[in-house]
Amino acid sequence: MEIRTQKDISQIREKVVQMAKLVETSVRDGVDSFLSLDTEKAKSVIGGDRVINMLEMEIDRETVACLILNAPVAGDLRLLFCIQKMNKDLERIGDHAVNIAQASINVVGSMAPFEKSSVQMMASHATTMLHDAVECFTNTDPQLALQVLENDDQVDDLNQLISKQVIDMAKRDVASVDLFLELLRVSKNLERIADLSTNIAEDVIFYIKALDVRHHNLIPPLS
Numbered sequence: 281m282e283i284r285t286q287k288d289i290s291q292i293r294e295k296v297v298q299m300a301k302l303v304e305t306s307v308r309d310g311v312d313s314f315l316s317l318d319t320e321k322a323k324s325v326i327g328g329d330r331v332i333n334m335l336e337m338e339i340d341r342e343t344v345a346c347l348i349l350n351a352p353v354a355g356d357l358r359l360l361f362c363i364q365k366m367n368k369d370l371e372r373i374g375d376h377a378v379n380i381a382q383a384s385i386n387v388v389g390s391m392a393p394f395e396k397s398s399v400q401m402m403a404s405h406a407t408t409m410l411h412d413a414v415e416c417f418t419n420t421d422p423q424l425a426l427q428v429l430e431n432d433d434q435v436d437d438l439n440q441l442i443s444k445q446v447i448d449m450a451k452r453d454v455a456s457v458d459l460f461l462e463l464l465r466v467s468k469n470l471e472r473i474a475d476l477s478t479n480i481a482e483d484v485i486f487y488i489k490a491l492d493v494r495h496h497n498l499i500p501p502l503s
Contacts, residue, residue, distance in 0.1 A: 289356060362484060405438065
């Protein structure tokens with residue numbers, strides 16, 4: 281039974297990592313499509329979401345089956361709970377990548393310039409957090425997971441900055457308000473990607489250390 285349990289968990293884990301890599305690519309391409317107004321890349325992100333959704337359903341079915349048939353305990357049980365939650369969070373991140381790609385399609389044809397540096401910086405932070413969240417799961421690295429939690433404030437600050445910039449731009453150019461609303465949409469989706477990456481990091485810490493760190497002010501030393 282133990283050998284079968286480990287084999288089943290290993291296969292599920294591999295699928296989660298596969299899904300995570302697809303989601304990472306989707307987020308990067310979604311952001312690139314918006315910054316470069318590349319509608320073909322945007323359409324690729326939107327079309328690719330179907331594969332992510334199918335993987336989510338496969339992982340969910342296999343995880344539930346493993347829980348029922350193998351009755352895992354201790355670390356294996358925590359890992360499967362982590363996978364269940366991570367699976368859902370990754371699917372939602374994929375949805376946010378689609379939202380960003382859709383924003384790039386919506387702004388095509390707009391002649392109004394907009395400040396890209398803040399969006400680029402925010403996207404860089406958010407994609408790094410996602411990558412690190414996946415890596416801390418892959419490498420069972422609680423310290424890297426903790427770093428993901430610590431980086432979330434930077435994304436929140438940039439989201440607030442972009443919101444202020446959008447308000448200022450809209451005041452100066454009322455005719456381009458649709459473009460500025462899409463910029464706000466992108467910023468909000470990046471914030472959610474960072475939040476969901478934080479969720480993954482929290483779940484990884486629980487899986488590895490059996491510690492609930494959802495309230496960051498209560499995080500104990502992880503050594």
